[in-house]
Ligand SMILES: Nc1ncnc2c1ncn2[C@@H]1O[C@H](COP(=O)(O)OP(=O)(O)O)[C@@H](O)[C@H]1O
């Protein structure tokens with residue numbers, strides 16, 4: 017649907033409301049050039065008041081638009097996936113949102129799988145539920161906070177709620193199939209909600225669900241008249257921003273580690289490793305997620321009493337394989353492999369190898385090994401892997417850039433620095449504004465990262481052996 021008859025050059029905003037921060041880009045629709053940006057931090061924790069996202073979003077938008085001479089014609093919100101935002105019949109937030117990385121619903125995830133079987137979940141919803149998924153959080157709420165569960169009139173995802181806040185009074189609560197596919201009560205193949213499955217998992221309760229928008233369909237308008245795009249999940253928006261081609265696999269190192277690709281056909285993985293999500297264009301987005309990525313590096317830097325630059329320096333001093341030190345970096349529990357109650361483990365300690373450099377190196381290698389396993393899992397469901405595009409905050413790390421080419425057996429490229437999620441959201445906003453998805457906006461050059469070290473050490477095999485020894489998987 018086109019909401020304007022003709023558009024010359026216009027400014028659109030792409031909003032990335034992810035785990036640690038809200039990032040906004042103002043983009044010129046003619047060229048895809050980023051003309052301004054803004055950023056505001058989110059609170060820590062896995063349980064967050066949605067109003068703190070709203071306040072960060074407003075501050076980031078104010079910063080991005082402060083010096084613009086043109087009015088903003090459209091905007092779209094890409095949000096962290098899966099989080100549970102529950103509203104009462106007056107539209108008020110009932111309790112703080114539970115985020116994708118809150119693992120308290122691990123027991124409910126196990127019970128839901130036991131009830132219906134992993135294959136049935138994968139066939140109906142594209143994915144086998146883990147503690148990240150909204151459906152398990154609702155099951156937890158029904159069991160642990162029935163007084164709150166009884167008041168739930170609507171359940172939303174973070175991006176749905178923010179889009180609704182940005183809208184005028186006529187803007188209804190809406191979502192897109194990309195983010196909906198991470199709830200656990202949506203059919204990627206049918207493109208529809210599964211309200212019966214939701215009710216069965218939420219003690220018979222039937223909260224209202226957001227209206228599902230078509231790809232690129234406007235959700236409404238802001239009070240100042242800007243068109244609101246449908247929005248989507250942050251990983252789906254990154255795929256839009258990078259204009260992925262067949263063979264492109266993204267490895268994103270943000271709070272989560274994700275690896276994903278865009279495919280024409282849905283995937284169904286009953287092992288639960290690959291989630292069968294939808295993308296934001298009407299196609300599909302198989303994805304593997306870990307709970308432990310960039311924060312493994314910040315936590316290790318803190319432990320070594322240094323900063324991220326110091327961590328890079330140390331990691332680059334150590335040899336490949338960290339002289340036998342292996343870190344299983346499950347600091348926040350883990351989602352893939354599904355070990356929600358796990359903690360990190362350091363293996364292979366000897367008097368000769370207990371150096372800060374080896375520790376830093378083991379952190380970088382351990383984090384990346386989980387993602388390299390994710391790329392293999394994508395292959396196992398038929399995804400073509402021609403190159404890896406490394407994005408997210410920790411893709412700036414010099415050590416990550418040096419180690420990644422040793423672990424991924426395809427070329428590793430770093431798209432021009434940028435906020436790819438916000439950029440994809442801006443591209444979606446332009447689509448909602450004009451009715452056409454703009455092409456040729458993607459970062460023009462990508463740097464191929466060559467490995468500078470000879471690798472004799474089987475880093476991934478050592479990691480797999482350590483994990484098997486610890487967890488039998
Ligand atoms: N040079 C770097 N080395 C390692 N980590 C980095 C570097 N720069 C940023 N980060 C980390 O990236 C993370 C933020 O990445 P981002 O993709 O924006 O996360 P999210 O989208 O989950 O909010 C932070 O944990 C930050 O410490």
Ligand SMILES: O=C(CO)[C@@H](O)[C@H](O)COP(=O)(O)O
Nearest residue numbers: 034035096097116270271272
């Ligand atoms: O749960 C997932 C994907 O399924 C996460 O990727 C979240 O979408 C959060 O993303 P970041 O804040 O780490 O970018």
